[in-house]
Amino acid sequence: MTVEFYKYQGTGNDFVIIDNRRYNLSKNDTKTIKLLCDRRFGIGADGLIFLENSGIEGEDFKMVYFNSDGNESTMCGNGGRCLVSFAHYLNIFEKETLFSAIDGQHEASITNGVVSLKMQDVSNIETLENALYLNTGSPHYVTLTSDILNKNIKVDGAAIRYNDRFKKEGTNVNFVEPITANLYRVRTYERGVEDETLSCGTGVTAVAIAMHALSKTDKNSVDLIVQGGSLNVAFNTNNGTYTNVWLTGPAEQVFKGEVSW
Ligand SMILES: N[C@H](CCC[C@H](N)C(=O)O)C(=O)O
Numbered sequence: 260m261t262v263e264f265y266k267y268q269g270t271g272n273d274f275v276i277i278d279n280r281r282y283n284l285s286k287n288d289t290k291t292i293k294l295l296c297d298r299r300f301g302i303g304a305d306g307l308i309f310l311e312n313s314g315i316e317g318e319d320f321k322m323v324y325f326n327s328d329g330n331e332s333t334m335c336g337n338g339g340r341c342l343v344s345f346a347h348y349l350n351i352f353e354k355e356t357l358f359s360a361i362d363g364q365h366e367a368s369i370t371n372g373v374v375s376l377k378m379q380d381v382s383n384i385e386t387l388e389n390a391l392y393l394n395t396g397s398p399h400y401v402t403l404t405s406d407i408l409n410k411n412i413k414v415d416g417a418a419i420r421y422n423d424r425f426k427k428e429g430t431n432v433n434f435v436e437p438i439t440a441n442l443y444r445v446r447t448y449e450r451g452v453e454d455e456t457l458s459c460g461t462g463v464t465a466v467a468i469a470m471h472a473l474s475k476t477d478k479n480s481v482d483l484i485v486q487g488g489s490l491n492v493a494f495n496t497n498n499g500t501y502t503n504v505w506l507t508g509p510a511e512q513v514f515k516g517e518v519s520w
């Protein structure tokens with residue numbers, strides 16, 4: 260089979276994107292999806308995304324997300340932003356769009372290559388020893404650290420991701436170092452990639468909300484520096500519930516090609 264693919268990146272979190280309305284590829288072909296994401300034997304990416312027809316009135320498309328391990332996973336914030344950019348490239352919409360993903364409906368808009376993606380509301384924030392645990396469409400463990408650029412994220416992140424609490428379902432692990440009240444540096448170990456990624460959209464969303472929940476900031480708009488660039492997270496908050504949560508940053512088409520298997 261020969262399939263046209265597009266390679267996108269959002270602050271260094273990179274994805275193979277396929278317009279699956281044309282191919283109807285199976286979501287269960289884990290082996291093929293893993294191979295396409297392999298950085299030596301395939302195209303190489305942190306994840307792979309199908310653009311599909313939504314079938315729901317008012318929605319322009321549907322997002323199906325796979326981690327590079329080949330398994331379908333929960334919401335990907337940077338992947339969602341890249342998919343919005345791809346849908347705009349295909350002229351599916353002009354400025355604003357509405358699509359569905361595994362965690363529900365998402366509004367989004369694009370201006371000059373910068374995509375703003377509305378994330379799900381967040382209400383259950385669990386306090387753990389030295390961390391907060393919350394779900395922004397994917398599960399995130401958020402812990403404050405210092406000297407973040409000298410940490411071994413793969414080792415330290417895996418130790419948490421595979422501990423007794425998280426080893427079954429997994430979790431993403433975010434290390435955060437405050438710079439100012441509304442500027443934080445973040446490094447993330449991603450479940451399903453099982454390594455550090457250069458950026459994690461649902462991760463920085465979790466960090467921004469966690470910093471507010473810990474009263475590290477009283478701002479409703481927070482900038483986050485990641486290894487692959489920087490992102491903004493803005494939100495409303497009322498009594499521990501976070502709504503109108505928006506993740507904003509660049510999304511870029513790197514190349515397109517054809518792949519056969
Ligand atoms: N690895 C995550 C999904 C992708 C999250 C990340 N790429 C993002 O931008 O949100 C998980 O399995 O929970």
